Amino acid sequence: MELNNARYTIGGVSVHDIVREHAAPVYVYDSERIVANYHQLKDAFKGVNVKLKYACKALSNINVLKLLKTEGSGLDTVSIQEARIGLKAGFEAKEILFTPNSVGFDEIREAVNMGLAINIDELGILEQFGSEFGSSVPCCIRLNPHIMAGGNSHISVGHIDSKFGISIHQVPHIKRIVKNYGIHVNGLHMHTGSDILDADVFLRGAKLLYDAAAEFDELEFMDFGSGFKVKYKEGDVTTDIEDIGQRISASFKEFCKSYGRELELWFEPGKYIVSDAGYFLVQVNVVKQTTSTVFAGVNSGQNHLLRPMMYDAYHKITNVSNPNGPERIYSVVGYICESDTLGYDRRLTEVRIGDILAISNTGAYGFSMSSNYNSRLRPAEVLVKDGKAHLIRKREKLEDLLANQVELDI
Numbered sequence: 123m124e125l126n127n128a129r130y131t132i133g134g135v136s137v138h139d140i141v142r143e144h145a146a147p148v149y150v151y152d153s154e155r156i157v158a159n160y161h162q163l164k165d166a167f168k169g170v171n172v173k174l175k176y177a178c179k180a181l182s183n184i185n186v187l188k189l190l191k192t193e194g195s196g197l198d199t200v201s202i203q204e205a206r207i208g209l210k211a212g213f214e215a216k217e218i219l220f221t222p223n224s225v226g227f228d229e230i231r232e233a234v235n236m237g238l239a240i241n242i243d244e245l246g247i248l249e250q251f252g253s254e255f256g257s258s259v260p261c262c263i264r265l266n267p268h269i270m271a272g273g274n275s276h277i278s279v280g281h282i283d284s285k286f287g288i289s290i291h292q293v294p295h296i297k298r299i300v301k302n303y304g305i306h307v308n309g310l311h312m313h314t315g316s317d318i319l320d321a322d323v324f325l326r327g328a329k330l331l332y333d334a335a336a337e338f339d340e341l342e343f344m345d346f347g348s349g350f351k352v353k354y355k356e357g358d359v360t361t362d363i364e365d366i367g368q369r370i371s372a373s374f375k376e377f378c379k380s381y382g383r384e385l386e387l388w389f390e391p392g393k394y395i396v397s398d399a400g401y402f403l404v405q406v407n408v409v410k411q412t413t414s415t416v417f418a419g420v421n422s423g424q425n426h427l428l429r430p431m432m433y434d435a436y437h438k439i440t441n442v443s444n445p446n447g448p449e450r451i452y453s454v455v456g457y458i459c460e461s462d463t464l465g466y467d468r469r470l471t472e473v474r475i476g477d478i479l480a481i482s483n484t485g486a487y488g489f490s491m492s493s494n495y496n497s498r499l500r501p502a503e504v505l506v507k508d509g510k511a512h513l514i515r516k517r518e519k520l521e522d523l524l525a526n527q528v529e530l531d532i
């Protein structure tokens with residue numbers, strides 16, 4: 123979002139024009155930023171055959187998928203429904219990696235029938251997979267290297283008691299299953315969470331995967347998942363992509379040499395690709411002064427943006443309607459019957475009823491985690507592309523809330 127002549131724009135389009143046309147609350151995504159993020163990440167890995175599989179749980183609007191498909195991305199999916207949306211968006215089945223957790227074998231079988239690339243993260247499932255498909259269908263194995271990513275346990279999925287992956291200490295057991303059924307293991311995978319600060323954590327995990335790779339001789343790729351941290355506020359330490367790219371590329375080249383073959387290097391970025399491309403625009407309903415706080419109450423809440431409540435996440439908030447106003451301190455809260463604070467003690471330019479606030483970094487896990495709590499309608503989504511704001515999801519209507527309710531004659 124840019125400020126020029128007291129006017130905020132996203133991708134060159136005036137924020138106020140977007141609100142005038144599509145109303146608030148509305149999620150707005152800047153397609154140019156999405157594309158730039160994709161290429162910045164891809165280009166950071168030099169001299170290796172890198173493939174990005176966009177983790178579409180971050181933002182699964184079909185138009186965003188189509189945009190990334192056009193740029194050459196693959197897809198990482200965690201449910202059959204995501205994979206089906208991926209197919210509809212034009213991805214080939216083999217470009218779609220299916221990385222579920224705790225799903226029944228039916229869903230794995232369906233994924234095989236669809237032709238998806240399969241990632242298995244549990245020994246029992248691996249055995250079933252072997253007994254049903256033998257060597258006829260390749261699979262990737264998700265390992266848990268037990269490294270901690272960042273300090274926030276909500277988004278660390280590599281620690282010892284995590285439900286994700288098969289422990290790296292169980293490689294001998296994996297090998298026995300693989301050998302018994304002749305399973306073709308074509309990749310090894312790890313994903314340790316969303317908060318990795320630097321190359322060191324990645325490289326520690328990578329090293330463990332390289333060691334494990336020596337036990338599998340039909341590998342075609344190594345998948346290091348995601349964990350690229352993005353900047354939420356000034357002063358945040360973020361992943362240095364160039365540094366990480368260089369160091370991982372170098373270590374991967376070494377690994378390929380010792381493995382004896384050039385493998386593909388996969389990543390599954392979600393947040394990194396779409397987070398800072400998204401803004402959530404909300405409108406101020408009330409400004410309420412209490413004994414200690416001034417609340418700005420907006421026409422949205424945790425039903426539309428859950429991250430502040432769920433992860434204690436910080437999202438920058440800007441009053442786009444009053445760029446030159448004096449600054450005051452506000453707590454920005456939602457209209458849900460919960461204490462759904464979107465931002466505590468924020469310095470905003472003076473907030474008046476009717477003002478539009480832009481909540482930054484909401485491209486990832488914003489709309490995709492939204493709900494109908496309090497029977498509120500989900501907002502519209504807009505994609506700014508080629509200097510135009512395109513509606514890519516209609517705002518819900520009351521009929522949508524009732525569509526699947528079965529009304530009895532009571």
Ligand SMILES: *Cc1c(COP(=O)(O)O)cnc(C)c1O
Nearest residue numbers: 177313316348349390391392393
């Ligand atoms: C969520 C997830 C990702 C994406 O994580 P980000 O932090 O959004 O980049 C990648 N891989 C898997 C398996 C995931 O579950």
